[in-house]
Amino acid sequence: MADILSLAASNLISPIILSFVLGLLAALARSDLSVPEAVAKGMSIYLLFAIGFKGGVGVAAHGLDAKLVGTMVAALALSFLLPFIAFALLGGLTKLSTVDKAAVAAHYGSISIVTFVAATSVLESRGIMSEGYMVAAAAVMEAPAILSALWLIAWKGGTTRTDGGLYREILLNGSIVLLVGAFFIGAITGEEGLERIASFIVSPFEGVLCLFLLDMGLVAGRGLRESWRELGIGSVIFGVTMPLIGSVFGLVAALLIGLSPGGAVLLMTLSASASYIAVPAAMRVALPEARPSIYLTLSLGVTFPFNLTVGIPLYTAVATSIAGG
Amino acid sequence: MADILSLAASNLISPIILSFVLGLLAALARSDLSVPEAVAKGMSIYLLFAIGFKGGVGVAAHGLDAKLVGTMVAALALSFLLPFIAFALLGGLTKLSTVDKAAVAAHYGSISIVTFVAATSVLESRGIMSEGYMVAAAAVMEAPAILSALWLIAWKGGTTRTDGGLYREILLNGSIVLLVGAFFIGAITGEEGLERIASFIVSPFEGVLCLFLLDMGLVAGRGLRESWRELGIGSVIFGVTMPLIGSVFGLVAALLIGLSPGGAVLLMTLSASASYIAVPAAMRVALPEARPSIYLTLSLGVTFPFNLTVGIPLYTAVATSIAGG
Amino acid sequence: MADILSLAASNLISPIILSFVLGLLAALARSDLSVPEAVAKGMSIYLLFAIGFKGGVGVAAHGLDAKLVGTMVAALALSFLLPFIAFALLGGLTKLSTVDKAAVAAHYGSISIVTFVAATSVLESRGIMSEGYMVAAAAVMEAPAILSALWLIAWKGGTTRTDGGLYREILLNGSIVLLVGAFFIGAITGEEGLERIASFIVSPFEGVLCLFLLDMGLVAGRGLRESWRELGIGSVIFGVTMPLIGSVFGLVAALLIGLSPGGAVLLMTLSASASYIAVPAAMRVALPEARPSIYLTLSLGVTFPFNLTVGIPLYTAVATSIAGG
Amino acid sequence: METHLAKRVEIIIEAPLERRLTDALVKAGVTGYTVLPVSGGSGASGQWTRAGQVSSAGGMVAVVCLIRPDRKDDLLDAAFSVVERHIGVVSISDAEVLRAERF
Amino acid sequence: METHLAKRVEIIIEAPLERRLTDALVKAGVTGYTVLPVSGGSGASGQWTRAGQVSSAGGMVAVVCLIRPDRKDDLLDAAFSVVERHIGVVSISDAEVLRAERF
Amino acid sequence: METHLAKRVEIIIEAPLERRLTDALVKAGVTGYTVLPVSGGSGASGQWTRAGQVSSAGGMVAVVCLIRPDRKDDLLDAAFSVVERHIGVVSISDAEVLRAERF
Numbered sequence A, B, C: 001m002a003d004i005l006s007l008a009a010s011n012l013i014s015p016i017i018l019s020f021v022l023g024l025l026a027a028l029a030r031s032d033l034s035v036p037e038a039v040a041k042g043m044s045i046y047l048l049f050a051i052g053f054k055g056g057v058g059v060a061a062h063g064l065d066a067k068l069v070g071t072m073v074a075a076l077a078l079s080f081l082l083p084f085i086a087f088a089l090l091g092g093l094t095k096l097s098t099v100d101k102a103a104v105a106a107h108y109g110s111i112s113i114v115t116f117v118a119a120t121s122v123l124e125s126r127g128i129m130s131e132g133y134m135v136a137a138a139a140v141m142e143a144p145a146i147l148s149a150l151w152l153i154a155w156k157g158g159t160t161r162t163d164g165g166l167y168r169e170i171l172l173n174g175s176i177v178l179l180v181g182a183f184f185i186g187a188i189t190g191e192e193g194l195e196r197i198a199s200f201i202v203s204p205f206e207g208v209l210c211l212f213l214l215d216m217g218l219v220a221g222r223g224l225r226e227s228w229r230e231l232g233i234g235s236v237i238f239g240v241t242m243p244l245i246g247s248v249f250g251l252v253a254a255l256l257i258g259l260s261p262g263g264a265v266l267l268m269t270l271s272a273s274a275s276y277i278a279v280p281a282a283m284r285v286a287l288p289e290a291r292p293s294i295y296l297t298l299s300l301g302v303t304f305p306f307n308l309t310v311g312i313p314l315y316t317a318v319a320t321s322i323a324g325g
Numbered sequence D, E, F: 001m002e003t004h005l006a007k008r009v010e011i012i013i014e015a016p017l018e019r020r021l022t023d024a025l026v027k028a029g030v031t032g033y034t035v036l037p038v039s040g041g042s043g044a045s046g047q048w049t050r051a052g053q054v055s056s057a058g059g060m061v062a063v064v065c066l067i068r069p070d071r072k073d074d075l076l077d078a079a080f081s082v083v084e085r086h087i088g089v090v091s092i093s094d095a096e097v098l099r100a101e102r103f
């Protein structure tokens, strides 16, 4: 316990977390500090490319192990399954409409790649190794939860707007394509390729992450300021409980597969995190009646900071002590 | 004197200055070279974050010394005082309206963070140390001059538009919040934090500064081309005299406080420099009748290049020889 | 031959090429992956500045040699000459209108700076030296081909729109000004200047190039998807033959001048590459009836990938074996 | 200069629906359209700004479409089929255009 | 498709005043507005472009507001109170809108 | 609030011609104009988007110009002289403006 607390404390005073807090405070104080949309997108492209590439290099270096298939299957299963749990939990905790509950559920079955990146950065700073293909697991978990949400709606008798285009859009979503593509580039070019671009994708990585989290803080803070009134206390409880539940599922899966402690931390983090890019866009198309003020505020304003500050150190402590650190 | 000249010469052929000159010439020659607004803002966020962070780390490393409070008080006083001197000097040298004079005065009481950054970069290349908290002095000096200008207008019987929102906007201006926020992050995370992001905020810093100054040159050149006709010879004389006067005030304050030679250079530079971000925006709201073609052209087209080329080497030479180099 | 193939293969699996392929595939698959315009422009500014600067430093370090003047004259002559060859070849291979042929010809007489950059990066990775002033040759070759195209149109009795503004725009085109300006900054500040900004313009260079090529792949892929129907088989044959012909002219010129093998590779690459920035903009003004779906698709969709994958390794193999590697 | 009557239709719609809208417009027979970026706004569903956003979800675009007056109903039907369940606004104004043969 | 008469008000105003304008519009009872970025322009006070700018001072935005015709005067009063001493232009045109209940 | 009749001219033109157009407008006596960025579109010459573009060639801008009604013909002549051989559209609508003395 003391260990967790000290881990959490040392995590809290990292430049990454503090940058997020700065953005959050600036937005809540209504400062006009803002990051241009193009710059935010540029940083996100950089982070996806770098994390994908490094994952691919990891696979090239350490080889594919037998657990790879298991991990992918588990990732797929988690992403399909977690929305149902989220939906049920929301039913118990809130009075949200079916559509809102399904939309929120889709977010929590999917993942937040920045939370994943923050976790890898914590692992790195502690010298904990993890499987390179966890990045592929992240990609696998982006989309399936959307299907679960649509299925939930259909089951409850609601209507969704799902033309053929939607499935292509979900699968070929820019962030998935970039993450997977960079993963393959990394896997093909290996250590040699990494060496050529390491001073671009490795050394400045954590600094870029700081500025990106500053922006995330600004966006989350603006969202909270605009919409916190719409969140009941039940939703907020959901926003901090669901990641814990998700992480337990992730941990169990990791143990069943036999992932390394670092891999377990990452699978827990993926399960615990909630999407803020791919799923919201899909929801606008498929479930326009669902309110972004609920799902985005929960995912970005509650769960994201929770994972960043409490979650990741907790998952790290638990996974390393259980999966044998 | 020879020393100053050689300093100035070696300063003049740095990539930083030459990049500014390139931008200036390209704009004057009506080249279509331009930096996208989003990229310029992105670089400015990077520079503010990096310079604030490094200042904070400096304070964490060398501790707060007793001079800190004195420096902040002096910074505040200078920013309040200099507009009055600028206003009087403009009265002697130009036939500008009261409103224009007050607006220009506000710019010269405030500071240009890029000029500050360029000065720190000169200090670094000469191995001259300075107090980390000079960044905080920069932040302190951004806003007060605006109040002096509004007071000048009121005193002269003019009307300004100052709703409550204005003061919040001035104080929570994005660049102040980012600079101060990054300063605190640096101070909290210290050398350890710096190490994690040094290859982002330290190594590429001077290169980013080059591209940013290229952009500043483009903007300044476009401004000069568009508006030089509106500047009388008196205004131009003001644009190179006021920084010198300001720097003398900065020097005296630095000597009274007992700042290091490097700190003295920075306080001189702050006093000598004129705002081009926060103050213009505040003037558009509060003094809409004041002409940007006067105050922006003077600040960005005359004083900024003057400080960059002549001022900083001069202040460095003077401060190191007087404050004991 | 085996040498060429192995060179080509090792070139093909570099992160740079694979990033381009990723972009191409993503666009062809209609993924919504996209790089914001401002970010693409920012990267292009970075690449032009870095390549120009390094070229200038090269000249400062190794001195101007007698071949410089010869190289510039050859570059000028090639850029004027190649459009005529392209025009004639298009006449044989396609049924395009005179206007379209002239516009395409202008593109192939001019150069693609990214192809040049990719070639320097291949040379560097093989440890082959080249003359720093090849960057100046690149700048020299940007514009003259436009004049040849206009002359071709006039000769065929067509009308163009060439007010005085056009020539100024072509000559003071942003990318030429930046490339030449950075070259002079590099030449003036030399190794010392480079040292100050090396961790910005040297170390991350290849990584930025990857992301830029990802974007080029996206743009090329979108262009191909939109316009491949308009390209006849004859045009496509032109798109892979013309670079080979151009490279032979470049090689002959390089041998006449006595350039180093690396210099020969670069002159071949310049002659083989086709413009995608400066010339298209000039064509929109001067030859509005020419179809971008032809000239851009050929230049960016056919010739650019051809040079990147097959051309550069081929030119490298040929030049190093003939010019004595 | 001869001008011709036309309608200027301006549709402000959520960014993720842009392609669906323009596909529908093309199907309804418009000869062209222009998309303008939108940086922020406010409506029944609250206030928003594009600043710092990465997802396309939290933003809108403005699609401007000049059409021959007699095409108005087809176009509105097409637009409405896409906008229907979504937030966003559709406005039409009278306009004149040069070069009527283009529309 | 049924449409309803409306007014389309377009206000081009200095960027630092954007929030003041939209606050005034909301106070005057508009149900929504949309902000479009502006990249450059020219007027009595000279020519400008956003390229390379860092400060919001040297730029403008376009605020588009669709309103019921009877709200026009309130809106113009509100807009004018903000624009009054500043540079910028206000134009109003007749329009029709779908889904009148939204305005 | 007193308003005055005006014309709102909107010219969507290729970006490389922007300066030529605005120069022609100024020559034709307009007192001001505003340039809005355009992110994509479609027409006879195909579909395009600004995303990822570096060259100005593959893009358009929208130039909005408010004028006194009697200046319309001069302006259209000027605009047409630039747009003539190029792709792009010109539309004119009736509008009212505040502060007529500015136009």
Ligand SMILES: Nc1ncnc2c1ncn2[C@@H]1O[C@H](COP(=O)(O)O)[C@@H](O)[C@H]1O
Pocket: D012, D040, D041, D042, D043, D044, D045, D046, D047, D048, D060, D086, D087, D088, D089, E031, E032, E033, E034, E035, E064, E065, E066, E067, E102, E103
């Ligand atoms: N009356 C209006 N005038 C202009 N734009 C509007 C108006 N109402 C809504 N919008 C735009 O449409 C978006 C969605 O509106 P709503 O569906 O009311 O939330 C807003 O964020 C605005 O960008």
Ligand SMILES: Nc1ncnc2c1ncn2[C@@H]1O[C@H](COP(=O)(O)O)[C@@H](O)[C@H]1O
Pocket: E012, E040, E041, E042, E043, E044, E045, E046, E047, E048, E060, E086, E087, E088, E089, F031, F032, F033, F034, F035, F064, F065, F066, F067, F102, F103
């Ligand atoms: N007649 C006009 N039509 C369109 N926009 C205008 C017009 N006049 C002024 N503007 C815009 O308003 C800004 C300020 O105009 P001014 O107050 O005349 O300097 C200009 O920079 C343009 O962006």
Ligand SMILES: Nc1ncnc2c1ncn2[C@@H]1O[C@H](COP(=O)(O)O)[C@@H](O)[C@H]1O
Pocket: D030, D031, D032, D033, D034, D035, D064, D065, D066, D067, D102, D103, F012, F040, F041, F042, F043, F044, F045, F046, F047, F048, F060, F086, F087, F088, F089
């Ligand atoms: N009917 C239209 N309505 C709005 N914009 C149009 C229209 N037709 C063409 N455009 C714009 O003008 C550009 C060139 O059109 P075109 O000359 O038809 O290829 C298109 O890409 C659109 O941005």
Ligand code: NA
Pocket: A082, A107, A108, A109, A110, A111, A112, A246, A270, A271, A272, A273, A274, A275
């Ligand atoms: Na999850």
Ligand code: NA
Pocket: B082, B107, B108, B109, B110, B111, B112, B246, B270, B271, B272, B273, B274
């Ligand atoms: Na000052």
Ligand code: NA
Pocket: C082, C107, C108, C109, C110, C111, C112, C246, C270, C271, C272, C273, C274
């Ligand atoms: Na060529």
